[in-house]
Amino acid sequence: MKFCAFALPMEGSRSRRAGLVADETVFEIEGSKPLEQVIAEGKWRDVVTKKTYDLADIVLHAPVSRPGKILATIVNTSGMLGGSDITLDRPRIDMKAPSTVVGPGTAIRASSGGIRPEVELAAIVGKRISGATEAEAAASIFGYTILNDVTAPADSRADAYEAYRRDRSTGEIKKATMRGPLFRSKNHDTFCPMGPWVITPDEFDVSQGHMMATFFDGGLVQEGSTSEYIFGPAKLASYLSGFLTLEPGDVVSCGSVGWTKEALGDLDPTEFVLSAAGGTLQLEIEGLGSLNNPVTPAPGV
Numbered sequence: 001m002k003f004c005a006f007a008l009p010m011e012g013s014r015s016r017r018a019g020l021v022a023d024e025t026v027f028e029i030e031g032s033k034p035l036e037q038v039i040a041e042g043k044w045r046d047v048v049t050k051k052t053y054d055l056a057d058i059v060l061h062a063p064v065s066r067p068g069k070i071l072a073t074i075v076n077t078s079g080m081l082g083g084s085d086i087t088l089d090r091p092r093i094d095m096k097a098p099s100t101v102v103g104p105g106t107a108i109r110a111s112s113g114g115i116r117p118e119v120e121l122a123a124i125v126g127k128r129i130s131g132a133t134e135a136e137a138a139a140s141i142f143g144y145t146i147l148n149d150v151t152a153p154a155d156s157r158a159d160a161y162e163a164y165r166r167d168r169s170t171g172e173i174k175k176a177t178m179r180g181p182l183f184r185s186k187n188h189d190t191f192c193p194m195g196p197w198v199i200t201p202d203e204f205d206v207s208q209g210h211m212m213a214t215f216f217d218g219g220l221v222q223e224g225s226t227s228e229y230i231f232g233p234a235k236l237a238s239y240l241s242g243f244l245t246l247e248p249g250d251v252v253s254c255g256s257v258g259w260t261k262e263a264l265g266d267l268d269p270t271e272f273v274l275s276a277a278g279g280t281l282q283l284e285i286e287g288l289g290s291l292n293n294p295v296t297p298a299p300g301v
Contacts, residue, residue: 003044003143004197005035005061005103008053016065020047021197024055035198036064039126039142040248044200062103062194063145064124064249070096070192071240072120072149072253074182077228079258080269091231091239094182096149100192104291108281109190109298113154114273118256119214119283121206121226122147123233124198125250132241138234140246143198144206146283146291147253150192153273155185193283193293194251206233210286212257216295217279221272224257226285276301 006026007015016034019026027049029038038044074094078084102108108115126142159180166173204210209227213220231239237252246252258264259272276297283291 001044001143001200001203002197003035003038003063003200005063005065006058007061009057009059016061019053019058020049021055026053026055026058027051028053034065036066036249039064039124042127042248044142060104060196062101063198064194064251065101065103066098067101067249067251068098068247069244069250070098070101070253071236071244071251072096072147072186073231073236073255076230076255077224077257079224079228080256082269088230091236093240094186096192097187100187100189102190102193102293104193104195105293106190106193107294107296108148108150108193109188110274110276110278110295110301111152111155111188111298112276112301113152114276115191115295116151116153116273117214117216117222117281117283118149118151119212119222119285120147120149120253120256121210121212121229121233121285121288122194122251122253123237125237125246125252126248128245128247129237129241130245132238134234134238137237137241138201140237141201141233142248143200144204144233144288145194145198146196146285146288147251148193148281148283148291148293149186149253149256150188150190151182152185152188152191153270156180156182159184188298193291195291196289199288204287210288211284212286213284215282215284216274219263220260221263221274222257222259226254228257229254
C-alpha cells in the first residue's frame with residue numbers, strides 16, 4: 001500500500017489529509033485525519049476511502065509532518081566511511097529536530113557555507129517497541145520513504161573546539177582540537193525533506209537492493225544502493241529500541257551513500273557541498289519514487 005499526506009490547492013499549508021495512492025489517483029481516507037493518526041491507530045489495513053482526486057490536482061506534504069523523533073544514521077555505507085576497508089561494530093546515530101521536516105516541492109534554505117544533500121532510505125515506525133529483537137523491529141515498521149538528511153558541513157567545522165583530553169596512545173593529558181558536534185549542521189529549518197509517500201513493507205522488499213541517487217540541476221552527484229547498508233532498517237530499529245523506546249510515527253533513517261567521483265574530486269565525503277546560490281535537488285530510490293526540492297539561499301545569505 002502507498003500512503004500519502006496531502007492537501008487541496010485552496011487549503012492552507014497546515015491542512016493534512018491522508019490518502020492511498022494508486023497509479024495517478026489519490027483515495028482520501030475517511031475522516032480527513034493526518035497520516036500520523038492513521039499510523040498510531042494501527043488499523044491502516046482497514047481504512048475506508050471516500051473521495052478521490054487526481055494526483056496532479058493535490059499538494060503532497062511530508063508523509064509524517066512532525067515525527068516524535070528523527071533518528072538519522074550518520075555513517076552506514078563504505079561511501080560515507082570513505083573506503084571499503086572500514087566497517088563498524090554498531091550504528092552511529094544523530095538526531096534531527098521534527099521542525100526541520102518539509103515535504104516535496106518545499107524550498108530548502110541553504111546557509112551561506114552551502115549544503116550537502118544526503119539521499120537516505122527512511123523507515124516509519126508503526127508501533128511502540130522497546131528492547132525489540134531484529135524480527136520484532138522489522139514487524140514494527142509501517143513503511144518506507146525517502147529522506148534528505150541535508151547538512152551544512154561548515155557549521156560542524158566552525159563548532160570545533162579545544163579541550164584538554166587524554167592522548168590514548170601516550171596516556172598524556174594535553175590540549176586537543178575536538179570535532180564540532182553535528183547538531184547545528186543538520187538542524188536548520190527545512191533540512192529534512194521527506195516523501196513523496198510511504199510504501200508498506202509488503203510492496204517494498206527491503207531485502208532487495210534498491211538503487212539510490214541524487215541529482216542537482218540534472219547532474220548526478222550521488223549514486224549507490226540500499227544493499228550497501230552495513231545495518232539495515234530492522235537492525236537499526238532493534239539497536240535503537242535497546243536504549244530508546246520507539247513510538248508510532250518515529251523515523252529511523254538508514255544513512256546515505258557516497259558521491260560520484262566527478263562530484264567529489266579530491267574532497268573527502270564530509271567536504272562535499274553545493275553552493276547556496278540555488279538549484280533543484282532530485283532524490284530517487286528505486287521503488288519509492290522521486291523527492292524533489294528547490295534550493296534557495298536562506299534569508300540574509
